[in-house]
Amino acid sequence: MIFYRQNLTNPQLLDLYKKILKPRLIEEKMLILIRQGKVSKWFSGIGQEAISVGITAALDETEYVLPMHRNLGVFTTRNIPLHRLFSQWQGKANGFTKGRDRSFHFGTQEYNIIGMISHLGPQLGIADGIALADKLQKNKKVTAVFTGEGATSEGDFHEALNIAAVWKLPVMFVIENNGYGLSTPTNEQYLCENLADKGVGYGIESHIIDGNNIIEVYNKITQLKEEMQEDPHPVLLEFKTFRMRGHEEASGTKYVPEEMMKEWATKDPVDNYRMFLLDEGVLTEEYDNTLRAEIKQEIDEQLAIANAEPEIVPTYSGELNDVYAPFEYEEVKSKSETRNIRFIDAIRNSLEQSLQQHYRLILMGQDIAEYGGAFKITEGFVDLFGKDRIRNTPICESAVVSAGMGLSINGYKAVVEMQFADFVSTGFNPIVNLLAKSHYRWGEKADVVVRMPCGGGTQAGPFHSQTNEAWFTKTPGLKVVYPAFPYDAKGLLNTSINDPNPVLFFEHKQLYRSVYQDVPIDYYTIPLGKAALLKEGKSVTIISFGAPVHWALETLANNPEIEADLIDLRTLQPLDTETIFASVKKTGKVIIYQEDTLFGGIASDISALIMEECFEYLDAPVKRVASLDSPIPFTKALEDQFLPKNRFEEVLLELLRY
Structure with missing residues (x-):
């Protein structure tokens, strides 16, 4: 492996070494903890650290990075306190997900890192949106998003690159090509020689980079960033690398030929860079030993903080209150004609x-x-x-x-x-x-x-x-x-x-x-989760939304003797159960009218809620009227039969006679 330092100073070279050494030593510690049963799952990036570290070090701290499973170097290079990472991996409250998600499935606005979901592909589209916001603000920021060679087969990969190309977004699409998607080799995933070749199809710049050479990574990203700042555009970057551990620790590496493991072991990004620095006189054995001891001490101290943290005590309110972001509804009333x-x-x-x-x-x-x-x-x-x-x-x-x-x-x-x-x-x-x-x-x-x-x-x-x-x-x-x-x-x-x-x-x-x-004419707001009572009566409750509300009004106009509460739900989530229950308790009979097909529609859930909360008030079974349980057809006669409009009146009258 050949390192070309170009204009990098000795302090810069040494800083990169500190940054690449830290995630390696953390990983070695994690492998011990896994064997001890103190961590449940781990996606190792051993052998790939130069990519995460080199890219993140070349970007400003205010620029977003969107990593994947095995990009520990992104988080350590952004100087996230290690005890918070350990808490995250142990599922404790001081982590970033309050124990709700594992490993690197999280983001943090504090450090401008946006973690992935297991479906992988959406990460790329998120980067498009982040970069679009930066481009609109003309702030000359660049976004870097990671993916593996396996995820390049997903439709989201194509969609995200195409959008970035058409909109000329400053996104670095980073492919860590480590040879295997879990155990499936690249020759069973795609037939092109290099994934970087796909850039031509999108009309975007692409490069192949040695993913184990941290200086090459850092210098190339630095150069590309300057170019993208002056002329916003996406680039596709294929980093050739290899992961020395399994997809995750339970997977092992038995599917990898032994000669391949030996070959890539000689290309270790940490060991080779260390030898280069020693040869250049930038690093000494003594300082290297001191540095390793300091990092290991930091790991042990930070791990002790996480270990001392209590386990999460679950509460219903704690879980349910975090499903939605807080929103304080502001009522704006109309002041116009x-x-x-x-x-x-x-x-x-x-x-x-x-x-x-x-x-x-x-x-x-x-x-x-x-x-x-x-x-x-x-x-x-x-x-x-x-x-x-x-x-x-x-x-x-x-x-x-x-x-x-x-x-x-x-x-x-x-x-x-x-x-x-x-x-x-x-x-x-x-x-x-x-x-x-x-x-x-x-x-x-x-x-x-x-x-x-x-x-x-x-x-x-x-x-x-x-x-x-x-x-x-x-x-x-x-x-x-x-x-x-x-x-x-x-x-x-x-x-x-x-x-x-x-x-x-x-x-x-x-x-x-x-x-x-x-x-x-002017601007006004209506709160979500509040139904509208369109008609009031004492004989039956009709619950509906969308077009069936108008169909129900027609039915009631044709049957003026029916005294009905007609509830237009307006919002289905959140659902105004207060208005529903109050009406049902008053009338004792209820019919739910939806255009969706019957089985599995929201009418079923509303019916179940009424049965659970208002059973003693009911004078008849809860009725549901919906479309046929088939796909919706084209021809008018078939569509008319499919839709519930022609069946509602009959069911309503039957309910009233019960």
């Missing part, structure tokens, strides 16, 4: 006024810029707010959602438009595993609203007509809003954008241009 507008106009009005309220709000979605979106809601917004804030995206829902999370991490708000709610399935993972869990896991908000044009009645078929709110109402950490009227749509969307938690905002397409209402 009203105007009779459509549902779609209310959505547009909310977005426009929210963009004026929040100068760091970014809208992202397919065709939403000059074209104005599939439903023309954002038409003209580019002229009002510019293309920096109204951003067309490639067709890649997963990375766009992850980029929204990156924007949130770096001080922005994001509204992501799904062209149709059906398409959210290709962005499902970052919503339910990244946005939903971030605050619970490590206290980080996810200030992202995902707009969901949904629903049937337009003969759009199985892929443009679903109302899929139940995919999300069962996921802790998400909020789900589903208005039925223009007034509610505007006020609730305003509040959703103010809320630092992730919100799925459902907008029924059939209501866009068919429902009118008097809506205040």
